[in-house]
Amino acid sequence: MTTTIEPRSGTAFKLGKGQFLEVVDPQGQQVSDLLAFNAHDTAEVISNGRTFDYADTIYLTTGHVLYSNRSNRLLEIVRDDVGTHDFLLTPCSQDTFRLLYDELEPHQGCFGNLAGVLAPFGITEDEIPCAFNCFMNVPVDGKTGKFSVEAPLSKAGDTIVFKAMMDVIIGLTACSAPKSNNGSFKPIDYIIHDHLDDVA
Template identity: 65%
Template sequence: MIEPSRIPPRSGIAFRLRSGEILEVIDPHGCQVADLLAYSADDVGEVISNGRTFDYEETICLTTGNVLWSNRSRKMLTILGDTVGRHDFLLTPCSVDTFRHFYPDKPIHHGCFGNLAQALAPYGISEDAIPVAFNCFMNVPLQNSGRLSVEPPVSRPGDFIQLRAECDLIIGLTACSAYSSNGGSFKPIDYRVILPPTAPNEPAEADQS
């Protein structure tokens, strides 16, 4: 098994994920959120969409077997494994404005939005192209009244979610920066890319990158 890479607390990265590869997002210490974005590598105007996903999956509680769809109604990521079962696809990445609104007595931080914008800029993705992220491990209960709350994640050390790319993607991924989302503390997020298995007697495709 490939050793996971680490995203330091309150930071983010971007990388390519090829069709068929599996992204495993791991919470190494527990109670930490990771914001996840996915764009088509062929056209970054195509991006994951919470509205399309909720529509086609007919649920807001996304877990093993569910698909994350694009704004152009194409499958982007399929959830293959999930040891937590509670994630959020309603709330936007935290930002400078988030901190001003919810944490006026705390130091201002650029948040996941700023981290994603910086990491995705080399791929030609602007701030205005950042949508609602799929917030791995984020715990956002929905009351019968419709009111939302942000509670500490229920993820424990070593919990993970695995997502298979259904097309070539550009991934943005963070270790979330907001106090409420992570139970008041900030920890790293680990991740690894698992290559698809090759067929018997079929040589592995050489990496041309």
């Protein structure tokens, strides 16, 4: 069953070990921030630093594993239509919009959305790490280290599929930052599968 995350909102749910999470960009050029926590001990959480260490790259796609802060496997990318995602930038927040967009009444952003949906699981704001930003396009200059946020390369219907390597709590958004989504806000769909063969 397909579930839709409305524009500029988020959700959280449990994903069992061995299940598959398919994240879908239904309209194209829409980012989705993804977090994962050990469902039995939420102090164990997705880590970009550990993942980069073990992957030897910041560009993650099919076959790469997303590791926890305890160097355990949380999620494996098993299918990827796009191949361009970001794991460098933190979830957008009220401060993001205040500092980067000069908004007087800033949206709470993905950070606020994630904090709200993860609170029932006992996860606080200070426990929210850097997210894996599905479909986000952040080219990095290899010499200077400068980066830019460009329009996502995802087209309507493109997907990325993760396999849960342990029982996890997932936080997932339809990103709220204009620059990340080429200037518009669109929904994100997701589907939970018990078998990879069920993925279209």
